Amino acid sequence: xxxxxxxxxxxxxxxxxxxxxxxxxxxxxxxxxxxxxxxxxxxxxxxxxxxxxxxxxxxxxxxxxxxxxxxxx
Amino acid sequence: xxxxxxxxxxxxxxxxxxxxxxxxxxxxxxxxxxxxxxxxxxxxxxxxxxxxxxxxxxxxxxxxxxxxxxxxxxxxxxxxxxxxxxxxxxxxxxxxxxxxxxxxxxxxxxxxxxxxxxxxxxxxxxxxxxxxxxxxxxxxxxxxxxxxxxxxxxxxxxxxxxxxxxxxxxxxxxxxx
Numbered sequence: 001x002x003x004x005x006x007x008x009x010x011x012x013x014x015x016x017x018x019x020x021x022x023x024x025x026x027x028x029x030x031x032x033x034x035x036x037x038x039x040x041x042x043x044x045x046x047x048x049x050x051x052x053x054x055x056x057x058x059x060x061x062x063x064x065x066x067x068x069x070x071x072x073x
Numbered sequence: 074x075x076x077x078x079x080x081x082x083x084x085x086x087x088x089x090x091x092x093x094x095x096x097x098x099x100x101x102x103x104x105x106x107x108x109x110x111x112x113x114x115x116x117x118x119x120x121x122x123x124x125x126x127x128x129x130x131x132x133x134x135x136x137x138x139x140x141x142x143x144x145x146x147x148x149x150x151x152x153x154x155x156x157x158x159x160x161x162x163x164x165x166x167x168x169x170x171x172x173x174x175x176x177x178x179x180x181x182x183x184x185x186x187x188x189x190x191x192x193x194x195x196x197x198x199x200x201x202x203x204x205x206x207x208x209x210x211x212x213x214x215x216x217x218x219x220x221x222x223x224x225x226x227x228x229x230x231x232x233x234x235x236x237x238x239x240x241x242x243x244x245x246x247x248x249x250x
Contacts, residue, residue: 015189
């Protein structure tokens with residue numbers, strides 16, 4: 001009974017969503033991959049953001065330390 | 074010929090962009106076709122193919138040339154498709170924009186087919202992917218399991234659960250499959 005039900009559901013599903021035809025992209029996707037790579041590679045690493053925020057936070061919390069920070073740079 | 078292919082895979086592993094482009098040209102169609110089977114929408118499949126290859130490029134150092142490129146690319150593409158499905162609204166209907174080959178059974182009313190497709194779109198993404206690949210596309214369970222990173226038994230369980238949930242959803246709408 002269960003197997004028959006399962007078969008009916010499979011059949012119904014295949015009727016509702018027939019298998020896709022073998023297809024290929026409508027355009028060359030390589031330029032998009034290149035754009036993707038260039039755009040994302042130019043973004044700073046998350047660690048750089050954390051470091052920048054930490055330095056900024058430190059400078060705001062201890063303004064007197066700014067000359068020392070500048071001297072260290 | 075085989076040596077050449079191995080050289081490309083090894084070069085890709087160390088981050089060679091030319092080798093990556095070669096692999097892209099070789100596997101673009103296969104990856105696109107795999108994604109299209111899951112998401113059933115050309116525009117989405119193109120975007121996810123791009124996303125997949127970007128992930129592949131990022132993960133080049135994790136690639137093992139001895140295990141082959143295609144299976145690895147498939148598993149990354151499957152994850153990209155699952156991530157996309159999870160981002161979609163739960164009630165979003167599966168947007169099918171590619172005409173299916175062959176005719177449909179006139180015995181099954183259009184309304185029932187439409188509601189079945191809608192109900193299928195409401196299934197959890199993990200179940201949806203397993204069912205669409207194993208049942209609709211008739212991909213061997215072994216290949217579905219490899220792409221999803223699960224065992225054949227787990228694929229069967231997901232398909233079973235997908236069909237059961239689908240049946241329940243249709244019965245709640247007054248449709249007895």
